[in-house]
Structure formats: structure tokens, C-alpha cells
Amino acid sequence: MKALRMLFSNKKKPAKKFHILADEEEEVGQLISLIHSSKTIKQLQQIHAQIILHNHFSNSRIVTQLISSYSFKPHFITHALSIFRHFPNPNPYIFNSLIRALADNSFYMTSISYFLLMLKSSSNITPNHLTFPFVLKSTAALQEPSLGMQIHTNVLKLGLLSDPLVLLHLLDMYAKVGLLDYACQLFDETSQWGDGTRSALLWNVLINGYCKVGKWSKAMELFQVMPEKYSSTWNTLINGLFKAGEIDRAMDLWHHSAEIKGDVVSWTTMINGFSLNGHHEKAISMFDQMLEQGVKPNDQTIVCVLLACAKAGALHTGTRVHDYILTNGFTLKKGITAALVDMYAKCGSIENASRVFDMAEEKDLRTWSVMIWGCAINGYLDKALHCFNTMMATGIKPDGVVFLAIISACLHAGNVDQGLRFFDKMKHDYSIEPTMKHYAVIVDLYGRAGRLNQALRFIKSMSIDPDFVIWGALFSACGAHKNVQMAEYASEKLLALEPKHPGGYVFLSNVYAGAGRWQDVERVRTKMKNKGVAKDPGWSYIEIHGQVTSFVAGDHFHDRSDEIHLKLDEITKNAREFGYMPETEWVLHNIEEEEKEESLGSHSEKLALAFALISGNDLKVIRIVKNLKICVDCHSLMKHASKMTKKDIVVRDIKRFHHFKNGSCSCQDYW
Structure with missing residues (x-):
């Protein structure tokens, strides 16, 4: 504790007053303890500086912990990479900590590249059971089945298939990349080990994999033959059915699963499942039933019900949930704070959203994002700009989502030039490659302002092929500004991409109606009817x-x-x-x-x-x-x-x- 007090007291104190323990091993343990106890990135950097000053940077145990700790601090993964590059002879533990850090922060391609570097290392470093779970996680996220099979070969060569964690991630990888036959074969092979029992996690992964691709009958078949049905498996199957849109089957399974009615995860799964399928009122009703049954919600439950309130615009219920949070010992962690801000903003109460946001002690990128989005959709450009600039001043770098939000704020305010400046800033200052959503909002930005020719030129200059949403944005603008000729052109592009989408037909008939071209209106409506295209109900x-x-x-x-x-x-x-x-x-x-x-x-x-x-x-x-x-x-x-x-x-x-x-x-x- 003395070392901790001296380290974080007055930063102007000379380094020589840092407490040096007589026993080097004890000193290493103390430094590792300090790394673990650091609460902020500033504290971690201070410890990092002391490690360098006292010549402990060559200690692989300390460096491994440093890399791991930096990976838990958002936007500081570059520090972990820098530490790795400056370490002279990285061992398997250091490689593993970096591969895990990269995978956990969604740098999947980079994670794979360091795994390949590990294999090619001149020090003959061999991957172990702690390496493969995160390499397989990255492979699944990148949807690289051929790479996954090569990694499977490495696992077999090293005799690691019997490791439960490696096996689980291997099965999960095959399920997520769509190779369910391979996953099923691997699953069947495990029955030959020992007494033939397999962990519930393996069953869950395979059942969830079949649900994801819509093979819910196969998932149900597996569930029926499972020797012992754990609550996690019931939840996996119910969640999988909801994701496949099989709402009635999910509800039927829930009603027949009396043993999980007291499980908070099961209630949360139901709440999230209903909301996922657009039945937000049922999601809210499930939350109320849960409280009536005496089941206490967890943080994830709160986030799910707030999401349902946000989507349904249920401000009264959302406020009631907020009161429940405050009176039942929940801490306003980043996830709950972001969900509350999102709920208030999407219910049109930007004042309450701002109040919750201002009270948050710690704001991450997602919290800033939802606040800027809230300002944007409510038409408060000045507030959105203030949030964006304040976020930048705190040192948090914007991502593509934040830029999409601030450009959307410019769109709703009709500020074309400012929206374009943010778009250029995103590309050139932050090297963020625009997605289809960014391109669509720029087309909308031009289109709503009536600058249709510029919108069309922008579409033709895009680095990726425009999709249905892009042409739809131009098409809507043509309707609003009654440019029939360009609307017909955009309509051709729309219907070529999605011949049975109702939007293309409805918009075009509306454009013709606005121009008084009734024969063309009837022609489009007749064509729509003959093709069996139905208009989306409002x-x-x-x-x-x-x-x-x-x-x-x-x-x-x-x-x-x-x-x-x-x-x-x-x-x-x-x-x-x-x-x-x-x-x-x-x-x-x-x-x-x-x-x-x-x-x-x-x-x-x-x-x-x-x-x-x-x-x-x-x-x-x-x-x-x-x-x-x-x-x-x-x-x-x-x-x-x-x-x-x-x-x-x-x-x-x-x-x-x-x-x-x-x-x-x-x-x-x-x-």
C-alpha cells in the first residue's frame, strides 16, 4: 500500500522516492498488483513509467500484465502494440496476451497476423491452449472457414483438441462460419471420450448454430436428445428461435420450461427476443411479469427493457424503469447510462437524456454516440456539435458511428456544407473508410436540399457500388422535388437491385401522381399487383x-x-x-x-x-x-x-x- 500511495500522490515527487522492495520477486509481484489495481489510464501510464525507470521492462510477467491491462482500456490498444514491439524476445505468454487483446477489441485481422508471426518466430515459439481460443474467435468474426480448417489442423498436431476451451471455440468457429456439418462431426467425436459426456456449452453452441441458419427443427432434435437440459440450454434454444423469427415456438418452449421461470437470464432472453422481433409492448409486459414473480433483474435485463421502451417510445415506462434503477441499488455503469440516454432521446425527451448524460461519471464512446444521435434525430444541431467538440476535447477519438450521427444532425438541419466537411474530416483526418450508411446520408443531404445533380454525381463517384438504400435516398428526393426524369432513372436502379421491394413501385407511383401522370400511376400499380408485391403496412x-x-x-x-x-x-x-x-x-x-x-x-x-x-x-x-x-x-x-x-x-x-x-x-x- 505504501508503494501505491507514493506512486499516486504528488506526481512532481522525484522518482528516487518510489518504494523499492528488497526482494526482487516481491517487487515484481507488487508492480503486477499495482497494474491490476489501476482504475484509470493515467494511473496505468504512471505505473508503466515507473516500470521503465526501474529497469523492469525486460520482465515478461510484468509486460504480459501491462499488455492485458491496456487492452481493457478502450482506445489504448496501440499502447499494447507498442509495448510488444519494444520487447526484445517475446515468449508465448506475451504473444497470447496481445492476440487476446486484439481479438477482444475486434482487431481480428491484426490478431491473426500476430498469430502467424508467432508461428514464424525465430525463437520456435509454439502456440498453446491459451492461444487458440482467441485466434478461433477472430477467425469466426472474419468468416474465414478455410483459415479455420488450417487452425484445426494445427490444434490436432499439437494434441490440444482435448482441451475443453480449445474444443469449445473450435466448434463455435465452425458453427459461426456456417460449416455446421463439420461442427456436428466434431461434436459427435467428443462422445467417444471418457464416459461420453459433453459439456452443456458444446450443446449450446451447436444448438445456437442451427438456430442461426434457420434449422430450428434440427436444433429442437438436438435439444430433445440432450441427456441433461441445463437452464443455459433452454435459454440458448429460446434465443435462437427468437433470432430465427420463430416467436410462437419460442413462447411455447418458454411456457413448457417451468424450471427456468426463476432464472433472470431466461426472463432477459424473453424480453430481448420480443423486442428483437418488434413486439416491444410484449417485452415491456414480460419485464412487469418478472417483477411480479419476484425475480430481480440484472444489468442486462435493464438494458433490454430500456431498449424496448426506446423503440416503442414508451417514456412513462422508461421513466418507471429509471426509478427502479435508482431505488434498487443499480449503479449507473456505462451500459445502463447509454441505454437510459438512448431511451430518453428516442422518446423525444432530450432534456432528460442530457440530464442523465451530464450525471454520468464515466463516458465511453458509445455513451457519447447515443447522446449525439439523440440530438441529431431531435433536430438539435447546436447541441450535437457541442457534444462532438466536448468529446474530442476529452481525448476520445470519434469512430464511424459518431461521424454518421453528426452528419445526420447536419442533414436534419439542412446544413449541407457542414455535413460535407464532417464527411471529408472523417476520411482524411481520421482515415475512416465510409460505409454504405455514410454514403446514403450524404446522398440524402444533397437530395433534401434539392441539389439532385450533385447527389447523382456523388453516387457515381463512390468507391463502392451503390445499394438499394443509396438509390432509395435519391429516389425520395426526386419525389419531394418532383424531378420525374431522375426519379425514373433511380427507379430502374432500385428495381434492378430488388425487383420485389415495394418501395420502388410506391415511390415511383407517388412521383407520377405528383406530376399528374395518372396513366403512369396506374401502370406502376398494375405492375406491382401482377408481380405480387405488397406495400409495407404503416x-x-x-x-x-x-x-x-x-x-x-x-x-x-x-x-x-x-x-x-x-x-x-x-x-x-x-x-x-x-x-x-x-x-x-x-x-x-x-x-x-x-x-x-x-x-x-x-x-x-x-x-x-x-x-x-x-x-x-x-x-x-x-x-x-x-x-x-x-x-x-x-x-x-x-x-x-x-x-x-x-x-x-x-x-x-x-x-x-x-x-x-x-x-x-x-x-x-x-x-
């Missing part, structure tokens, strides 16, 4: 008094459907007196005007609005989440409704937030 979520309700376009299934439609008629009638006129321009011309208005009136966000208004006058803010982009007519009605009802209306569509207040919208009609 749906909306709304939370009333903690209860989440969903509506689909044309919904008549709600218990209070008659009341909802009567209220919507009343809203529309009153809005007309304030100047509202239904935007029927893009509805098919060969139906009567009254039918066109009825078609628009069935949009899910309008039904959600009417439901909120018949559910009580105590709602100060009405919050709606929609899966599609809000249409011009719904946007217009929401503005009028906010003025008539004197209530704030917040709509989150697939692109951004619209905060309606007293007859105007935060987007300034730019969306």
Missing part, C-alpha cells in the same frame, strides 16, 4: 398511462375503434375551420375525393392521435412512434391538432422527430 405505437398500444393503417380492431374514428372525424372537421385541407395529391385519381380523404384518414399515426385524445385530458404531451416516414397530410393535420388541442404532439418517424407545438413543427417543414 403502424404506430403510443403509450397511454404506461400501457403501449399499436395501430396499423386502416385499423378497426381496437376495442374502442368506433370512438377513435368518430374522434378523428371531429379533429379533421375542426381542423378545416383552421385552414387544414387534406393533401390528396398523391392518392389515386380514379377514386372520388371523399374516398381519397378516407384513405388518408386511416393512417396509423392519426388513429394513435385520436386514441390519445379520447383517453383523458391529463396528457400534456402526446408521443407517437411510426415505422414509416410521416406523409405530408399527416404532418399538416398534426400541426393543426397541436394548435386546437393546446397539447404538444411528438411524432418519431423512421427518419427523425417532429415536435408539434401551437401549430408549428420543429422540423420547419424540412424533412
Whole structure:
């Protein structure tokens, strides 16, 4: 403890006062203990400096621990690499610590390269049972089956297949790269060892592998013959079924698994599974049932239910979960903090998101990312820029996700030039290669501003082939600015990529409708019908008094459907007196005007609005989440409704937030 106090007291004290222990081995142990106890990167660097000053840098035990410790500090993997390169004769332990550090920080290709360097080392260093798990992890992440088979050969030559951890990662690698036949063969071979028993982890890996590729019947078959069904295996199968979209089968399995009903991991699996498949209200309901059953959630449960609240726009429930966190001894770790910020931001409460963010003691890159994203989708460019600049000042380097967020903030504010500057900064100053998402947001940036020719030139200059989303961004802009010729060109590209995607047909028919070319509208709609292409249904979520309700376009299934439609008629009638006129321009011309208005009136966000208004006058803010982009007519009605009802209306569509207040919208009609 004396060494620790002297090391972290006054940094201006001379190095000679560092406590030197008489016994060198004890001193090495003390230094390793100090490395383990370091809480911040600054402390670790101070220890590192003392190690160099006192000539302990040649000690492989100390260097191994240094490399491992740097790998646990985000964005400091370069320090671990530098230490390795300056160590004269690295042994297997040092190689292993670096390979693990690289794999754990997702530097998979680099991890493999150091494994190859290990094999080629002039010191004849042999990989061991601690090397292969992380090499196999990297191989699986890189989806390199041929490399995996070569590593399997090395494992056999070294006689390491009997090691449980090596075997597990080898089986996992084969499952993740899609070589399930190899995985199954390896699994079967293990039954010949000893008494024929195999660990639950091996069963879980294989069952999960079959679920991932949609072979849930094979997964169920394995599960049935498993001699002892552990709770982890039930959870693996349920999780696999959810990921395969087999919701009913997952629920059926859950109901037949009484022995895991008290297991927090099982409840968390169900909550996450429902949310993963878009059933956010069921995910929230599962959380409530869990508490009623007396099962205490863990950090992962909290993160999963907050994610469901964020996706459903369930602010009331999200706030209730926040209160539960504060009153039940949870610490605001980075994962929970990021989930809370994300939930508040995606529910349109940027003030609460900022409050949680400001209170966080430790902010990692993800925490900054969700805050910048929250500012972006809510239309707060200045706040997003302030967050970005503050993050940079703290020494955290932005990644591609952060740049996507800040460029999106520029997009929603219509600041084209600033968005382009960030795009160039990302490429040239940080050497971050743009992904398809970055290219799409730049096309959208140009397109929404009406700079369609520049958008098209940008697409043609891309270093990768544009996908459906890229052409879709241009196509949407063409519709908004009524450039029929370019819309037709973009439509050809869209339908060539995905002939049965409804978006290409719907957008093109809307563009033709906007230009009054009704014969072309009917031609596109007929072609769409003949090809069996169905339009994606629009749906909306709304939370009333903690209860989440969903509506689909044309919904008549709600218990209070008659009341909802009567209220919507009343809203529309009153809005007309304030100047509202239904935007029927893009509805098919060969139906009567009254039918066109009825078609628009069935949009899910309008039904959600009417439901909120018949559910009580105590709602100060009405919050709606929609899966599609809000249409011009719904946007217009929401503005009028906010003025008539004197209530704030917040709509989150697939692109951004619209905060309606007293007859105007935060987007300034730019969306």
C-alpha cells in the first residue's frame, strides 16, 4: 500500500522516492498488483513509467500484465502494440496476451497476423491452449472457414483438441462460419471420450448454430436428445428461435420450461427476443411479469427493457424503469447510462437524456454516440456539435458511428456544407473508410436540399457500388422535388437491385401522381399487383398511462375503434375551420375525393392521435412512434391538432422527430 500511495500522490515527487522492495520477486509481484489495481489510464501510464525507470521492462510477467491491462482500456490498444514491439524476445505468454487483446477489441485481422508471426518466430515459439481460443474467435468474426480448417489442423498436431476451451471455440468457429456439418462431426467425436459426456456449452453452441441458419427443427432434435437440459440450454434454444423469427415456438418452449421461470437470464432472453422481433409492448409486459414473480433483474435485463421502451417510445415506462434503477441499488455503469440516454432521446425527451448524460461519471464512446444521435434525430444541431467538440476535447477519438450521427444532425438541419466537411474530416483526418450508411446520408443531404445533380454525381463517384438504400435516398428526393426524369432513372436502379421491394413501385407511383401522370400511376400499380408485391403496412405505437398500444393503417380492431374514428372525424372537421385541407395529391385519381380523404384518414399515426385524445385530458404531451416516414397530410393535420388541442404532439418517424407545438413543427417543414 505504501508503494501505491507514493506512486499516486504528488506526481512532481522525484522518482528516487518510489518504494523499492528488497526482494526482487516481491517487487515484481507488487508492480503486477499495482497494474491490476489501476482504475484509470493515467494511473496505468504512471505505473508503466515507473516500470521503465526501474529497469523492469525486460520482465515478461510484468509486460504480459501491462499488455492485458491496456487492452481493457478502450482506445489504448496501440499502447499494447507498442509495448510488444519494444520487447526484445517475446515468449508465448506475451504473444497470447496481445492476440487476446486484439481479438477482444475486434482487431481480428491484426490478431491473426500476430498469430502467424508467432508461428514464424525465430525463437520456435509454439502456440498453446491459451492461444487458440482467441485466434478461433477472430477467425469466426472474419468468416474465414478455410483459415479455420488450417487452425484445426494445427490444434490436432499439437494434441490440444482435448482441451475443453480449445474444443469449445473450435466448434463455435465452425458453427459461426456456417460449416455446421463439420461442427456436428466434431461434436459427435467428443462422445467417444471418457464416459461420453459433453459439456452443456458444446450443446449450446451447436444448438445456437442451427438456430442461426434457420434449422430450428434440427436444433429442437438436438435439444430433445440432450441427456441433461441445463437452464443455459433452454435459454440458448429460446434465443435462437427468437433470432430465427420463430416467436410462437419460442413462447411455447418458454411456457413448457417451468424450471427456468426463476432464472433472470431466461426472463432477459424473453424480453430481448420480443423486442428483437418488434413486439416491444410484449417485452415491456414480460419485464412487469418478472417483477411480479419476484425475480430481480440484472444489468442486462435493464438494458433490454430500456431498449424496448426506446423503440416503442414508451417514456412513462422508461421513466418507471429509471426509478427502479435508482431505488434498487443499480449503479449507473456505462451500459445502463447509454441505454437510459438512448431511451430518453428516442422518446423525444432530450432534456432528460442530457440530464442523465451530464450525471454520468464515466463516458465511453458509445455513451457519447447515443447522446449525439439523440440530438441529431431531435433536430438539435447546436447541441450535437457541442457534444462532438466536448468529446474530442476529452481525448476520445470519434469512430464511424459518431461521424454518421453528426452528419445526420447536419442533414436534419439542412446544413449541407457542414455535413460535407464532417464527411471529408472523417476520411482524411481520421482515415475512416465510409460505409454504405455514410454514403446514403450524404446522398440524402444533397437530395433534401434539392441539389439532385450533385447527389447523382456523388453516387457515381463512390468507391463502392451503390445499394438499394443509396438509390432509395435519391429516389425520395426526386419525389419531394418532383424531378420525374431522375426519379425514373433511380427507379430502374432500385428495381434492378430488388425487383420485389415495394418501395420502388410506391415511390415511383407517388412521383407520377405528383406530376399528374395518372396513366403512369396506374401502370406502376398494375405492375406491382401482377408481380405480387405488397406495400409495407404503416403502424404506430403510443403509450397511454404506461400501457403501449399499436395501430396499423386502416385499423378497426381496437376495442374502442368506433370512438377513435368518430374522434378523428371531429379533429379533421375542426381542423378545416383552421385552414387544414387534406393533401390528396398523391392518392389515386380514379377514386372520388371523399374516398381519397378516407384513405388518408386511416393512417396509423392519426388513429394513435385520436386514441390519445379520447383517453383523458391529463396528457400534456402526446408521443407517437411510426415505422414509416410521416406523409405530408399527416404532418399538416398534426400541426393543426397541436394548435386546437393546446397539447404538444411528438411524432418519431423512421427518419427523425417532429415536435408539434401551437401549430408549428420543429422540423420547419424540412424533412
